[in-house]
Amino acid sequence: MTEITGKRKAITTSKGVENFSVPAGKKKARLTVSNSGYGGLALEARIEREAKRWIYRYRDADKTVEQQLGxxxxxxxxxxxxxxxEAAELLRQGIDPRKHRKAEKARNQTAWTMDDAFERWIEFYASxxxxxxxxxxxxxxxxxxxxWRLYLKEPLGGAYVRDMTRRYLIEVLEKVSTRTREEGRQCLTLLRQLLDYCEDREQIxxxxxxxxxxxxxxxRPGKPRERHLNLAEIKVLWESINEKQRVVEGVASSVVLSSSVANAIKLLMLTGARRAEVASMQWSEVxxxxWTIPAERTKSGREHRIHLSALARSILTEQRRFSSSEFVFESNRSPGRPIHYDTVTSAVAKLQGRNRKEHDPSAPLYHLDHFTVHDLRRSVATMWTETFMADPLLVDAMLAHAPPKLLGTYNKSKRYQMQADVWERWGQAVSEAAEAEPQGNIVFLGAR
Incomplete structure (x- = not known):
């Protein structure tokens, strides 16, 4: 296979391409285009077509072959x-450019874009x-x-998986990390798993x-948070919640905490459970x-039992007045639905005057060192260990952390009774500190 070169003066500039047209009396015309030592490129114009065509002419054995480039x-x-x-280099290697283009087109039809890959992977990941x-x-x-939707779809979604490079992934992930380091790490983990999936399926x-x-x-991971509230700070938080919880016929004013949100924060402090577990708590679980949290609602994927102290049970008794659905902490805005766990986070930030960019020094807890909802979980774990001298492994079990394998040989029933004792004593300590006496006539809280 050899290239075919033209003899007339070639087109050399974009202006020449623009001005090239069919001469009067002709139906079509073709003129060679220069290309730095590569021959065979021409531009063709036809009367019946508005667009001009780029043609590559070369010889294959004894015949002349033409390929339209665009x-x-x-x-x-x-x-x-x-x-x-690119076509001429293929020709020099003995590869027919036309067949190569067909093969490339077929390859593209079976190749995944990153959007394709994500949809396939997330379905696999979910099961x-x-x-x-x-x-x-x-x-x-x-x-x-x-x-994927917030950080990765726009820069990666339309590109082919096979075109992903380490350099480009670093560039994309650096931009995510600039916004939030934690999401940068999480997106890196997602891409590792996604591209592993693609590698196993020979897409890369x-x-x-x-x-x-x-x-x-x-x-780079930041320094682990160490903030935890002491009992005096728990007392101040509890009192602030009571002051902000003004209920009128079960519906809170827009400037204070709703009963569901206020009581959810209190139960967080009494149980050490995660905010999502508390927010979506159901009466049938009590x-x-x-309180037995089913496996599908726990982070570990294992069923978790929590003993409800007298103070915790009194809070649920009060909450019965405000919930007419299956959810303990029913939303005022969306009846029949639970409060969202982010609402709990926003409420705690609001009590500290930190729920907006401009802080509010008049907020009831503004004077305390900043703390988050998750810091409450760390706080109760710390006091269980330091105040009640609870074994750290026992506390880990109360927090639903994965236990060491050796722990499986222990008497689990006996250990739960020990946990229940800590939860009960902790409820009594909070009750005394906040002067929050459990209400009398505590009723059975099972499913209606």
């Missing part, structure tokens, strides 16, 4: 020269068992979808995110003094 003005001179050089042996919760899957030869560390994308 149309002008959609493909400019620079793009046409580039496409011509694949994690280390715990169970599939991720619906909430975890929703978070992954949210990360090697995972470019493999071995990529958070420090490379400026998402049997007398025990």
């Amino acid at each position: 149309s002008y003005p959609q493909m400019g001179l620079a793009e046409a020269r580039k496409a011509h050089r 694949a068992p994690a280390r715990s042996g169970k599939a991720p919760t619906a909430r975890t899957v929703a978070k992954q979808r949210g990360r 030869q090697d995972n470019p995110a493999a071995g990529l560390k958070p420090a490379k994308i400026k998402a 049997k007398k003094e025990t």
